[in-house]
Amino acid sequence: MRADFAVAAISEMVVDYNEEANRARREVRSRAKDRDLGRWAGAVDTYAAKLTGIANSVTPDTPVTVTIGSDNSISLEIDGTPVLVSSPRVREQSAFEQRVLDRFCAFYPCDDLIAEYRPAQTTVTTTDTETYWSFSQQAGPTCSTADGLEFQFQDMTNIGGKRKACDSIVKELNALATALAWNLSNGNRIDWNRLAIHALPGGEEHQVELAGGGSTIRLPLPALAETSRLFELVRPWLAAKVSGQPDYRLVIINADELMAPLIHP
Secondary structure (H helix, E strand, C coil): CHHHHHHHHHHHHHHHHHHHHHHHHHHHHHCCCCHHHHHHHHHHHHHHHHHHHHHHHCCCCCCEEEEECCCCCEEEEECCEEEEECCCCHHHHHHHHHHHHHHHHCCCCHHHHHHHCCCCCCCCCHHHHCCEEEEECCCEEEEECCCCEEEECCCCCCHHHHHHHHHHHHHHHHHHHHHHHHHHHCCCCCCCCCCEEEECCCCCCEEEECCCCCCEEEECCHHHHHCHHHHHHHHHHHHHHHCCCCCCCEEECCHHHHCHHHHCC
């Protein structure tokens, strides 16, 4: 089954990379002096040929390992050769993945396989949402959590506001992690680079964009919605927590500036 999945994935990659090389060559003809495009087309052709060779070498006995990353990326190791399953164009990744799925599911009962697949669940506990403060001359006031977050502030000014802001951020992040884990376990795709929070008119809930194609969830996340730059920085921590990596640690510096809308409302 893993060998068949590898062939399906690589075959679709070959299609995409050949199309990318042809596109680059067409642009070279319209921009004759653009040597970079020419080199890119040649490099893509070479990679597509390498992928074709790998796909042709796969047999039912070929050792194949399939790994799912914390960002939902898929990588293969085919008889010792690593291959990242991806399209050459990021904006077409979702369509590419669907074609891989369609090709593979033509031979296997995917509904049953998907129903059996359940990633590690994440839940919010009291310990997760507790914040701990420490003070040092080097790092300044620091708000940290038991599950790997650390926010460093510059000084003690308005420390009460900073405590309240940090508490709000931590509670909302853990609530969001639980919601994301549930969605992931039910087959929804999460693009961690596109994960974003949008305010909704006339209510307390916010809309969280999970990936392209309109996949969203709704949660009350007022603190995170007010600190969009901070939210971008903590997305790797969210991905690690949702995928069950308890040892992941993230340090955020300049928390005063990032949480300013909460500290000085």
